[in-house]
Amino acid sequence: MKSGHQFHEDDTCELVILHDPGIGSYLNSLHPAGALFEKPLSTCEAKKQHNVFRKLIEESGAKVLTVREILRMDVDKDMVSRVNLEELALTRLTYQFVGSNGLPDKTHTPQEKYYVSDEYKREVLRSLDIERLVDVVLLNPTIKLTRTAYNTGMVTQSTELNPAGNLLFTRDQQITTGSGVVMCNMASSQRSHEIAIMEFCFKKLGINPIGRVSAPGTLEGGDFMMCGPSLAMVGVGLRTNSLGASYLMDNDLLGTDRLAVVRDIFDRNQDRLHLDCVFAPLGRDICLLDETIIGAANPKRRLVDVYCRTKAGRYVIEQSQVEFSQFLKSEGFHIIPVPHKLQLAYGVNVLNLGDSRILTVNDDTARLVARDPHFKGTIQSIDFRAVTSMFGSMHCCSQCVIRSPAKVTKTMAFYPLPGEYRAKEPSERPIDLAFPSIDCIIKVPTFCADTLGLDRVEEEKMCSEGRELLEALEDQGINVRVEVCLLHGHPQQARVGDFVKVFKSKARTVMAVFPSVKETRSPVLCKLLKQVADFNGWLFVDFTYRGVVLAASSLDLIKQADGTMALWYDSSITEAQGTLIAELARLCEVGTVPGDSFRPIIGCVPIKGGEVVLVDSEEKDSTEIAKKRWPEAIIVPVKVSNLKMILGGGLRCFVACL
Secondary structure, three states, rough: OOOOEEOOOEEEEEEEEEEEOOHHHHHHHOHHHHHHHOOOOHHHHHHHHHHHHHHHHOOOEEEEEHHHHHHOOOOOOOOOHHHHHHHHHHOOEEEEEOOOOEEOOOOHHHHHHHHHHHHHHHHHHHOOOOHHHHHHHHOOOOEEEEOHHHHHHOEEEEEEEOOOOOOOOOOOEEEEOOOOOEEEEEOHHHHHHHHHHHHHHHHOOOOOOOEEOOOOEEEEEHHHHEOOOOOEEEEEEOOOOOHHHHHHHHOOOOOEEEEEEEEEOOOOOOHHHHHHEEEEEEEOOOEEEHHHOOOOOOOOOEEEEEEEEOOOOOOEEEEEEEEEHHHHHHOOEEEEEHHHHHHHHOOOOOOOOOOOOEEEEHHHHHHHHHHOOOOOOOOOOOOOOOHHHHOOOOOOOEEEEEEEEOHHHOOOOOOOOOOOOOOOOOOOOOOOOOOOOOOEEEEEEEOOOHHHHHHHHHHHHHHHHHHHHHHHHHOOOOEEEEEEEEEEOHHHHHHHHHHHHHHHHHHHEEEOOOOHHHOOOHHHHHOOOOHHHHOEEEEOOOEOOEEEOOOHHHHEEEOOOOOEEEEEEEOOOOHHHHHHHHHHHHOOEEEEEEOHHHHHHHHHHEEOOOEEEEEEOOOHHHHHHHHHHHHOOEEEEEOHHHHHHHHOOOOHHHHHEE
């Protein structure tokens, strides 16, 4: 079994834990309000609806296990599993003598001590069949005894059951972070015994929790969301407190660079008790949000404090009291506001199976999402009304223990950043018969005049340098292809032909992406990288991201000697830039390598295995470094000042060797 982990609610579900509505739910339904349920229900209907829910999850490709299935797993053929289950049942079974007043009586004879001892419990439990053992665990019985002068000297006065009736909501007893599973501490004491059951299940699956929140801290899983390798969210309000959030940071359990603490200060309503009641990611850059909490002047608004992880592993506050919808927009999310009526009908509490495959309980919510042009996934609605009567919906009822990166993340390995042009893994695209045996690619943008404010004279200088660069390489027998990079959707598309003519038969047109400030949030960046891969294009890495400027001259994607890909970066970068580079490396599934002399390195491009090295004649150290690293190579100096001015980086940013 893989260790439990997830980095994003939009990653693909691999393993989901559910709990069937059973006898515990039935007993709780006899007094719904006292059992934390919303209203009376038919547990028979709830079970039918829950079975449909399970089938849909399994049809998505995920493995589904219920708590009961895990508890009884291997018990019939492995004595260790049998004994472990008996020991768990031992902690859930209570024997108690009571007096005539009904209060516990602890004055026992030696015989009475035996009949309330663990020794006697074990004797009883070892005789039970597997299903009855599981029932003991889930029903938590207390047998109350009184003394009698007849027969065995004692008689059962009553059998009380304290069932795990809310265990149906398997989201709450734990959270799954980028680092692993963390056991929670429930705010409601009547649910506290659920945690031991779920922890037993995880350990039986070979998933050892990495932490456990203890009082006075509280944390419930419905208040936790993973939104990427750089961001986790935790709601603090009715059920989760600040101490629970601090525990995750203090013990470095998140596996993310940032934690957004979403504070419910003004509302604190049972209808919006958890974060997943008001917010749901439908993909990397789109989400549902309860409209009743949107707006800085809204009396029910949520405020966000953002904590960032330092190199020492400590989290320090970076932003405070940012209105939630504004924070989401700053992270690149397109928000679909959910009307109050739909939120009350559990319209926000959806389950994302990964890659924007959404399950919901509300037809109107499904239509709302389907009509939004930003939503590119699928959404299906099913009847879940009997289950939601227990005060929870699909997200509450499911614990996604293992998620794997969605397809968009895997695609990025082709060509995520400027630098070495070869894919991390072989591309499935057909071989390019038009340009066989290419040693090197020169990349030239076509959109400088409009995008960067340059005039045609400067543009012509750039093209002239590109042509001279081409000739210098061809003089050394290098097979070159020129990629005239078209900004996708840019009005200068009609001028591509002018640029192609400059380089004649050596050129072809590809798509380029030049991210704006708003486009460089990590969810959108993933999609940009996918576009670049699909179009054989390339990406400028000279942008502002969360207020951090990351220039192409500070970063380079290279192929190392062992064939792996790595991001080389300038070791003089700021801590904020380092955090961003680490995020990009995770997104692109590559390593990172610091370089003390990075600037001169990007002024050198080895071609044909180092037989020829192209060097920037204006970088004074580049020639010296090239001679030291490639002593047998032919050194070819070139002048590329105009190209550098436009691209904001060194030679490696627009010349790629294959």
